[in-house]
Amino acid sequence: MNPLIICEDIWKVYRVGDVEVLALRGLSLTIEQGEFVAIMGSSGSGKSTLMNILGCLDPPTRGQYRLNGVEVGCLRPDQLAEIRNQQIGFVFQSFNLIPRTSALENAQLPLFYRGLSLKEQRALASAALQRVGLRGREHHAPTQLSGGQQQRVAIARALVTSPSLLLADEPTGNLDTQSSREIMGILEGLNRDGITVILVTHEIDIAAYASREIVIKDGQILSDRATKGRPHVVGV
Amino acid sequence: MPAFVWLTVLTALRILGRNRLRAGLTVLGIVIGVGAVIAMVSIGEGAKQAVQKQIATMGTNVIFIWPGSTTAGGVRGAQGGAVTLTVADALDLKKKIPLLSDTGWYNKSSTQIVNGNRNWNSYTYGASPSVLTIRDWAFSSGGPFTQAELDNAARVALLGQTVVENLFDPGEEPVGSLIRIKNVPFRVIGVLSPKGQSASGSDQDDIVFIPFNTAERKVFGTLFLGSVVAVVASTDRVEDLADAVEQIRQVMRSRHHLQGEQPDDFVIRTQVDIGKVQEGTSETLTVMLMVIASVSLLVGGIGIMNILLVSVTERTREIGVRMAVGAKRLHILTQFLIEAMTLSVIGGCVGILFGVFAARLTTVIAGWPTVIATQTVAIAFVFSVGVGLVFGLYPANKAARLNPIEALRYE
Ligand SMILES: Nc1ncnc2c1ncn2[C@@H]1O[C@H](COP(=O)(O)OP(=O)(O)OP(=O)(O)O)[C@@H](O)[C@H]1O
Ligand SMILES: [Mg+2]
Numbered sequence: 001m002n003p004l005i006i007c008e009d010i011w012k013v014y015r016v017g018d019v020e021v022l023a024l025r026g027l028s029l030t031i032e033q034g035e036f037v038a039i040m041g042s043s044g045s046g047k048s049t050l051m052n053i054l055g056c057l058d059p060p061t062r063g064q065y066r067l068n069g070v071e072v073g074c075l076r077p078d079q080l081a082e083i084r085n086q087q088i089g090f091v092f093q094s095f096n097l098i099p100r101t102s103a104l105e106n107a108q109l110p111l112f113y114r115g116l117s118l119k120e121q122r123a124l125a126s127a128a129l130q131r132v133g134l135r136g137r138e139h140h141a142p143t144q145l146s147g148g149q150q151q152r153v154a155i156a157r158a159l160v161t162s163p164s165l166l167l168a169d170e171p172t173g174n175l176d177t178q179s180s181r182e183i184m185g186i187l188e189g190l191n192r193d194g195i196t197v198i199l200v201t202h203e204i205d206i207a208a209y210a211s212r213e214i215v216i217k218d219g220q221i222l223s224d225r226a227t228k229g230r231p232h233v234v235g236v
Numbered sequence: 237m238p239a240f241v242w243l244t245v246l247t248a249l250r251i252l253g254r255n256r257l258r259a260g261l262t263v264l265g266i267v268i269g270v271g272a273v274i275a276m277v278s279i280g281e282g283a284k285q286a287v288q289k290q291i292a293t294m295g296t297n298v299i300f301i302w303p304g305s306t307t308a309g310g311v312r313g314a315q316g317g318a319v320t321l322t323v324a325d326a327l328d329l330k331k332k333i334p335l336l337s338d339t340g341w342y343n344k345s346s347t348q349i350v351n352g353n354r355n356w357n358s359y360t361y362g363a364s365p366s367v368l369t370i371r372d373w374a375f376s377s378g379g380p381f382t383q384a385e386l387d388n389a390a391r392v393a394l395l396g397q398t399v400v401e402n403l404f405d406p407g408e409e410p411v412g413s414l415i416r417i418k419n420v421p422f423r424v425i426g427v428l429s430p431k432g433q434s435a436s437g438s439d440q441d442d443i444v445f446i447p448f449n450t451a452e453r454k455v456f457g458t459l460f461l462g463s464v465v466a467v468v469a470s471t472d473r474v475e476d477l478a479d480a481v482e483q484i485r486q487v488m489r490s491r492h493h494l495q496g497e498q499p500d501d502f503v504i505r506t507q508v509d510i511g512k513v514q515e516g517t518s519e520t521l522t523v524m525l526m527v528i529a530s531v532s533l534l535v536g537g538i539g540i541m542n543i544l545l546v547s548v549t550e551r552t553r554e555i556g557v558r559m560a561v562g563a564k565r566l567h568i569l570t571q572f573l574i575e576a577m578t579l580s581v582i583g584g585c586v587g588i589l590f591g592v593f594a595a596r597l598t599t600v601i602a603g604w605p606t607v608i609a610t611q612t613v614a615i616a617f618v619f620s621v622g623v624g625l626v627f628g629l630y631p632a633n634k635a636a637r638l639n640p641i642e643a644l645r646y647e
Contacts, residue, residue: 057560058641078564085562096557096644100254110561117239157561 002069004165004196005031005054010063012049012219023049024060025219033164036191037198038210038227046219047200048169054198055088055167056080068164085113089158089195091168095150097142097157103129104138107156114161128156132186148179155186159195166190168199172206184209240567241574248575251547252582262543263583266623269532270584270616273525274591277612279598280521282605291507293431293440297474298370299481301325301467301488304501320501323448323462325491326364329469332487335480337472340366341464342448345456349444350416351403358399360417360444362451368394370470373445378411378426381447389449393422396443397430418455422446477506533619537627540579544572544631555635556643569636576628577621584620588613 012024023046031037039047052058053065056072057080065072068087072080084090089110097106107125116124126138132152142150151171158166168187172180180203188209191197201207208227215222252259303320326341342363349356361367368380373394381392395403395410404410410424431440452458471480481504488502548555555568592613595606 052641055560057644078566081559081562081564084560090560092644096553096560098554098557109558112240112243113558113562113564113567115240118243161562 003030004033004035004068005029006064006066007054008064010050010053010060010065012046012053012058013061023219024053026063027216027220029214029221029224031196031198033196034191034194035196035212036188036210037196037212037214038207039198039200039214039216040202040207041216041222045216047216049219050216051167051169051198051200054165055090056083081113085110085161087164089155089161089163089166091151091154091158091166091171093170093173095142095147095154095174097150097153099143100141102139102141103134103145103153103156106142106153107160109157110161124160125156128160129153131159132156133182146179147175148182151175151179151183152186155183155190159190164196166195166197168197170200170202172201172203180206241570244571244574245578247571248578251575252578258543259579259582262539263536263579263586265532265536265539266580266583266620267536267587267590269529269536270587270620271590271594272532273529274588274608274612274616275594275598276521276525276528278591278595278606278608279604280525281607281609281612282599285607286605290432290434293372293434297471297477298507299469299471299477299484300505301469301484302465302503302505304499304503320492321464321467322460323364323464325488326464326467326469328491329467329484329487333480333483335471335476335483336469338366338370339467339469340364340368340370341467342367343451343456343458343463343465345451347418347444347455349399349403350419351413354403356399356402358396358442358444360446360451360455362448362456363445364448367468368445370468373431374429375426376429377409378424380426381445386447386449389453390447391420391422391450391454392425392447393417394426394428394445395424396428396441398439398442399444400427417444417446420454477508481506529619533623536580536583537623540576540624541627541631543579544576544628545634547575548572548631548635552638552643552646555638556640556646559638559640560644565636568638569632572632572635573625573628576632577624580620580624580627581617584617584623587620588616591616 007027007029010024010027010029011022014021014023027046027050039050041047049058053060054067056067056075059073063073067083070083072083075083090096098109104122104125107128108121111121111124126135129135129138129152132155134149134152134156137145137149140149142153145153151174155171166187171187172183175183184206187197187199197210199206199210207213211227212225213227214224301321321341323341326339330336330339340363342361344359344361346357347360349358349360365380365383365386373380375394376397378394380394381390384390385392393415395415400410403415404413410427413424415422415424428441428443428445434440446455448464452461469480469484471477484504485500488504489500492501494501558568558571592608595608598604599606
């Protein structure tokens with residue numbers, strides 16, 4: 001089976017005025033289907049930049065990125081949108097739910113852009129909400145939900161399209177320990193069902209849920225090692 | 237993507253519903269613009285139809301010929317006095333121009349009319365019987381005078397409604413009674429059906445008809461036998477009017493010995509020409525309305541554009557999220573365009589209601605006739621949709637061109 005992600009010599013250069021910021025410097029990376037990867041590194045090391053490139057939100061300045069065998073670098077914005085819609089789910093640190101819109105409708109959003117009928121959208125979205133344990137909260141607006149619950153809505157939104165890749169940039173960054181554990185339990189379950197999960201975190205016990213740990217420093221991979229998987233301390 | 241469109245409309249309505257005051261203020265320009273146009277057009281249309289009704293009372297396919305008002309080049313002198321129109325002209329026109337179904341002629345004079353101890357001042361027309369048929373006069377009782385009565389200079393009269401009202405008691409039958417016109421006794425043989433006001437606002441029913449010859453010989457008196465103040469003619473079909481006018485001109489010029497450069501010593505008018513004067517004024521009105529409409533729609537459109545730009549900025553993060561989960565540029569563009577059009581259509585619809593209400597109110601309060609044309613309403617609606625589309629395009633395009641990363645990071 002082909003690797004899901006192949007990055008070769010990826011560079012990302014930001015230009016701020018006259019200053020060039022080298023966020024990624026010739027980073028190469030291969031991730032197989034079904035892996036659970038934690039990306040760690042100090043602030044400003046380029047983790048989010050890498051995630052944005054992996055998520056087809058931002059093209060690399062230089063280098064090749066193949067997702068599922070498709071060279072992403074030469075695609076037009078609308079083709080990238082299609083790939084994000086079909087293959088990728090995002091979970092952000094700040095949840096990024098659409099305000100004053102119910103959990104169900106937030107979870108429906110990717111399906112809305114697939115042009116599914118409202119009935120299909122609702123059915124799939126409530127199944128996704130059920131999966132993250134939010135049954136009965138379908139009609140709550142984000143402000144009526146706790147942080148952990150909001151993040152679960154975001155996960156439901158990410159998984160509603162059955163993506164092959166789920167990208168989570170510090171998903172527990174704004175959550176307390178208990179909610180963090182619950183969120184990680186959900187991600188772990190999704191990974192067990194075959195979804196490739198890539199997670200950025202600063203916390204070692206969160207990274208411990210993953211089976212592979214990549215440390216980035218100054219836009220390059222500092223270390224890349226397999227871990228034993230999460231210690232048996234959490235019950236969800 | 238019909239599901240996409242109507243879901244977007246619902247979303248747009250919900251978003252606008254959250255900011256009702258803001259949405260209301262935004263569409264105010266469009267409401268006022270569309271409302272004003274609908275009201276004004278309804279009033280204008282009402283006035284126009286009233287005028288057309290009046291023009292129709294002149295009779296159909298009628299051509300009027302009057303003596304020319306210019307005396308340039310001493311033409312009159314060569315002609316022999318001021319007589320430029322005669323009975324002979326009218327008869328000759330009918331003989332020479334087959335297009336004309338009939339011609340008639342008349343003189344008129346302000347006269348005092350007496351019935352018993354009542355009297356009334358009115359214009360008396362000494363006319364050929366054909367004038368009555370050409371101008372479509374109908375009778376509410378009695379009937380017209382005949383050719384024989386014309387030839388014999390019979391003392392018979394036809395009275396208009398206004399004259400009847402002023403000389404007879406309500407319910408009294410005028411036909412058969414004796415009246416005096418300029419002290420000459422006449423027998424009333426017919427009462428004319430009312431025609432109402434003319435296009436120029438005069439009372440068309442304040443009128444008396446007597447046979448031309450009677451008027452000439454026994455009532456008005458005249459310097460030149462056979463001179464008339466006007467000749468009227470009619471054609472069977474409206475389409476023939478223009479040709480007939482041209483032929484009349486040729487015949488009249490040759491009868492009056494006018495050559496080459498010499499100007500006409502007569503004036504020819506059809507009711508189409510007379511209607512044009514009225515249309516001219518309503519055209520000015522239409523231009524004014526279009527200016528008002530464009531200015532207010534422009535102001536309304538700019539309001540919509542402004543509020544949409546604010547909305548795009550406020551919702552930058554939301555746009556980023558939508559892009560991240562797979563919205564294409566067209567999706568974002570459509571969403572904001574639909575929001576703009578929803579706003580402008582709401583404004584347009586409220587404006588239409590507002591305008592219809594204002595027009596009705598005008599009729600009730602001022603008594604002006606108003607006509608609400610569905611065409612006007614449809615055009616107003618289409619325009620309000622168009623305003624949303626045009627002025628929504630810039631903000632929508634701005635939203636669609638956002639970079640997803642920057643949008644997501646927007647504070
Ligand atoms: N849009 C941008 N313009 C300019 N420089 C940027 C931009 N985005 C990121 N950078 C720079 O690129 C580098 C990497 O940033 P990135 O956001 O990837 O770091 P990070 O590893 O995610 O940090 P953190 O753990 O704090 O989130 C930083 O030096 C940052 O200043
Ligand atoms: Mg980051």
